Amino acid sequence: MSGKQRTATYPVGDSYVSEGVIAAASSGPAAPGPAGEPGEPLLVVEDLRVQFTRGGRRINAVNGLSYELLPGSMMAIIGESGSGKSVSSRALMGLLPPTATITGSVSFAGRELIGMPEREMRELRGGDIAMVFQDPARSLNPTMKIGAQVTEAIRLHSDSDRKGAHARAIELLRMVRLPAPERRFHEYPHQLSGGMRQRVMIAIALAGEPRLLIADEATTALDVTTQAQIMELLVELQQRLGMAVVMISHDLGLAASYAQDVVVMYAGRAVEHAPTATLFGNVRMPYTRALLGAIPALEREPHSLFEVTPGQPPDLSALPKGCPFRPRCPNALDRCVEMPPFREHEPEHWWACWNPVGDETGNGEQE
Amino acid sequence: MTTAALPQVPGTRDPRVSRTSRVTRFAGSPVLRLVVKRLLMAIPIMLGVTVLTFWVLSLIPGNAAQQLLGPEATPEQVAQLEEQLGLNRPGYVRYGEWLRGAVTGDLGRSIVSNQPVSDLLGERLPVTGELVLLAFVVSLVLAVPVALLAAHRPGGVWDRISMVVSTAGLSVANYVLALILVLVFAVQLGVLPAIGFTPLSEGLWPNVRSLILPSAAIGLPLFCFYARFLRGDLVDQMQQEEYVTTARAKGVGSWQVLIRHAFRNSSFGLITVVGLNLGALIGGTVIIEQIFALPGIGQMLLQAINTRDFIMVQAVVVVFALVAVVANLVVDLLYAVLDPRIRYGSR
Missing domain, CATH: 1.10.3720.10 (MetI-like)
Known part of the structure; x- marks a missing residue:
């Protein structure tokens, strides 16, 4: 499914958004930034590495992640637990604890984020870059009213006074379609359902009119119906406000339905990256194929066994030499002890494999 | 719009009510019930503490009469004063007498100084x-x-x-x-x-x-x-x-x-x-x-x-125990003020 088809699927209605928001959206985030010409990526991640030191052990959570994100697009980063998808996005927002060592480069609208002074970073956080987290029950402050949590974000990134912030908060809560926003404003998170809490989280994220929204497993903790509603809301907001969205998920189906681009991560690296249709129509990385094989499908013969990937995700403190997927890979070659480069082998289709699916010749792709 | 016209979602309040919710929460019955329950619970605590104190004091050698008269006193003198102060009666009788007074708010008089205990406490x-x-x-x-x-x-x-x-x-x-x-x-x-x-x-x-x-x-x-x-x-x-x-x-x-x-x-x-x-x-x-x-x-x-002035000791012990009970109650009530998730008896 491509982005264009989706535009037709989720028509944008103006009924619940005031003119102010649209005006702000169309003049602000959608326009290219000072350093960004149209078509130029908003976010460029290059060889990002994150290492944690815990009790003398070094854990390599992210090992040379690279990807690019265009303004206004929606990209999914998928991978299993511990693949580094969440750590890498927290790293670029500077949200990791001081035990993390971050190297590499993350360039956002031409500004380098790694090593940016905290003061500048704080302006970006919740401003140009916002984030929505997995568990809305835990990610809102239990002792603060909804309204206070939204207005706090508004006042940090604008000069609005109390009254202005209040009006804007109601506007944002209405935009995320929280029912009865004026009443919810004075309530506490425990009085809301999971879906409503996540809407509040999204409203908080939108407070700074972000150009990039990172949704870290934002729908994982919700039931399926609510999940679809929240995803549709995100897509709609992304298109209306022209912001780019990075959606972090372990759910391939979700990625396939909503994202324009998909990055597959394994052991802290990107292993395959392509537009969604390309990726799912022409899987090259054996790991991606293994993930797809593990999805239950209606067409499948009843009681047939899933294709389960043998083995376990690698120990991040003792990664194998070469390709980290080698011990579990059905396509593994002798050559795989060398790290396969992550490269654009076909137009817009990047992968890191010597012996990709589709041309298993036995000796892999030669340079 | 009237209050009745507002759609009521279960578990929520009208915003105009929530403004005063803290006040109503304390005037309302759940909090009152908590306070009453705790004060009722204090009764066995008080009984236990005072019985224990009384018993422990009776284990310590010597009594108020001996302390008052000093080491020089003859056994006859001591026995006479014990008689006078009522110390020669069995412990449970003396405790019962004290308790009868205490329940009506009369904590008795100090054995040694004969002043009312409540004055001394004050x-x-x-x-x-x-x-x-x-x-x-x-x-x-x-x-x-x-x-x-x-x-x-x-x-x-x-x-x-x-x-x-x-x-x-x-x-x-x-x-x-x-x-x-x-x-x-x-x-x-x-x-x-x-x-x-x-x-x-x-x-x-x-x-x-x-x-x-x-x-x-x-x-x-x-x-x-x-x-x-x-x-x-x-x-x-x-x-x-x-x-x-x-x-x-x-x-x-x-x-x-x-x-x-x-x-x-x-x-x-x-x-x-x-x-x-x-x-x-x-x-x-x-x-x-x-x-x-x-x-x-x-x-x-x-x-x-x-001085083995058990009436005074009892009074102080009662005060200590009451402070502990009330402090715990106040803590529980403070939770309700600070933590919006806690509403006593509401769910």
């Missing part, structure tokens, strides 16, 4: 109360900023300094600390009185001045404990709670995250500890009042035990 309770209050003020006023400073950078310079100071403070008993304080501030520097109590009627400053050293002796070890405790809770909140990450992701500065977000959530633990401490603390004043010659309830307790 004289001495304010002294101890003021001492405990000042000790809490000293400990909390110091502990909160120190804990915030330490938790801002765990493992940082301030954290380590506060760690050393509080470990040292925790390992010194308060009576040792009292003597050190007297030595430094009263003997060496001569800026504060070493002993004695100036009542409030002689002015606020002289009154507070006479309590500075005793309340510091009680408050400083408490400060060390509270600072460690609060620092630990704050660090847990900062490192483990996702709402802290949300606040940081909003662009809130690190001090603001600590003070506006983590501190409020950490305060529940602190309040519990402070409330539980209050019971122990009022007992801890016994030694400090002795050292600083303060005419408080702790000093009165010690005198009463020495």
